Amino acid sequence: MKEIIQVQVGGCGNKIGMKFWENISSEHNVNWENSNKDPCENINTYFSEIPNGKYVPRSVCVDLTDEILSDIKKSDVSYMIKPDNIIFNRQGSGGNWARGHYTEGAELCDNIMECLRREVEICESLSGFQIMHSTGGGCGSGTGTLIASKLKEEYPEKYIQSFSTFFKYKCSDIPLEPYNEVLSIHQMIENFEGCFIFDNSAIINILQIHSNPNLYYNYMNPIIGQAVSNITSLYRTSCPLSIRKAINNLSPFPRTHFFSTNLFPIYAPDFRLYKSHCEDQLIIDAFHIKCNLSGENASLGKILSAYNILRKKNCKELHIQEALNCIRKYKSKDFWIPENLNYHCTDFQLKGFDSSCSLVLNSTSIGNLFTNILSRFQCLFRRKAFLWHYAQEGMDEMEYTEAAANLQDLISEYEIYQNL
Ligand SMILES: Nc1nc2c(ncn2[C@@H]2O[C@H](COP(=O)(O)OP(=O)(O)OP(=O)(O)O)[C@@H](O)[C@H]2O)c(=O)[nH]1
Ligand SMILES: [Mg+2]
Incomplete structure (x- = not known):
């Protein structure tokens, strides 16, 4: 266990x-x-x-x-x-x-x-x-x-x-x-x-x-x-x-x-259609930017690693392999390590769905989210705005500088992998 x-x-x-x-x-x-x-x-x-x-x-x-x-x-x-x-x-x-x-x-x-x-x-x-x-x-x-x-x-x-x-x-x-x-x-x-x-x-x-x-x-x-x-x-x-x-x-x-995670299909609860999708549609459509729940377009960065999780009864191995080969062929430029795309298939269905797929991506494009957050932070920190709220709880200014530097290092690390 x-x-x-x-x-x-x-x-x-x-x-x-x-x-x-x-x-x-x-x-x-x-x-x-x-x-x-x-x-x-x-x-x-x-x-x-x-x-x-x-x-x-x-x-x-x-x-x-x-x-x-x-x-x-x-x-x-x-x-x-x-x-x-x-x-x-x-x-x-x-x-x-x-x-x-x-x-x-x-x-x-x-x-x-x-x-x-x-x-x-x-x-x-x-x-x-x-x-x-x-x-x-x-x-x-x-x-x-x-x-x-x-x-x-x-x-x-x-x-x-x-x-x-x-x-x-x-x-x-x-x-x-x-x-x-x-x-x-x-x-x-x-x-x-x-x-x-x-x-x-x-x-x-x-x-x-x-x-x-x-x-x-x-x-x-x-x-x-x-x-x-x-x-x-x-x-x-x-x-x-x-x-x-x-x-x-x-x-x-x-x-x-x-x-970041892509989910396919996505339905707002009121509009759910109980429709079944075949294996290749689940795998290929899950790559679409409209399925990305962190708003980053993986095609604009490099995918360091990916995991495709398919949930459907009686998945056909042949169809899965064909769809994965198609992704490997047509999206090869998006992958940092060629073919670093794992998959896991289970009969165990998502509640309320006949078939569902989640694609977990470790992509350098997540760096954009962090860049955006860091620039909003800098905008406040440069002016020392609102810092007194934190000082009242005993926080030192050094802690912000360290946190921002650590985040900047992470963003730079993503940039290095993206350009390698
Ligand atoms: N997706 C989602 N986001 C939420 C939800 N509730 C709050 N948020 C967002 O999460 C952020 C923080 O809100 P909360 O999680 O309520 O904050 P908290 O952790 O309870 O912290 P405090 O209330 O400030 O002590 C805000 O940006 C909210 O908009 C929720 O139910 N779902
Ligand atoms: Mg709260």
Whole structure:
């Protein structure tokens, strides 16, 4: 058994985290009334069995406000979350990374680590941790990265992967967002082994959402939840990968571990068509820029590594190979290492879909997202705007300079690979 423990942190982390649990509970037939009727072999990756024979998520839910309770209650599977694993205070971070990382969040840390220790103790052979969070606020970004650094201290040999939401083009109502994002990425470079990046602006673009910003999360979160379910199917099928193996396959270099995900098909929940797609269509269409959930066009960079995850019953090997050969032939100039395109095929279908495909890309084009974030950061930092909020929490100016330099190094590293 190779178990994975999820930590969902902050407003976005908890909402997307609950979508993930809804999807995979249904895929594994975990149901409170009937226990699990038809357990999949690897139900234990993400669920632990409790004494009455029921299964509950290996999840710890953290926030700095009690909004977490309503976020969890809105989910169809809220009843499965262990009440002791919901940890929050009522102070809030005020959108400030330093409050999430050094003050308010730090106060909760002993409690969080104790809860994680209990979860680790009931695992037979822990594969690693995954953190769900956003990078723009104070909690998911500050506390999420604090938890990762504590996990690295306590379980240095375990891999940590994250599902991280950015908001590239937002005219934010929180002016501190660029600081929060750069300080988070600095930590993510050092303490996470693999980060699956989603960009809200890209998803808004794909879905052409023009509604009230508070409503569009209802459309976006199911899409991110589907992509996460597809990616994690690698760890849950009958011959599962460990986090270590999956991330190592995707990362030719240790620091460039930021992956974008293409999802095909994508339907806004109201417009879903229950249509089946053949293997070659799944593989070829998943390469389309309109399927990219981080808004970066992989064809404008070099693909360092790619993983195609197909979920369809009775996949035909011959059709898969033909489609992969077609990609290798016509997109060879996009690949940095020729043919570095892996695939994984499973019968285990995505909830509500006859067939689905996620293409995970480690592409140098993700550098554009970071360049954009760094320039928004520089614009504020040059003027020393809003720094007093962080200084009040004891943060030193050196920390911004170090974080920005680390991000600049990462961008340069992507540029080197792109031009090699
Ligand atoms: N995709 C998606 N993005 C969200 C959601 N909720 C918030 N965000 C975005 O995530 C960023 C940070 O918001 P939150 O996650 O609510 O912030 P937090 O981590 O709780 O931090 P604080 O509330 O500042 O303590 C903002 O840019 C939001 O627009 C959500 O449900 N889905
Ligand atoms: Mg919040």
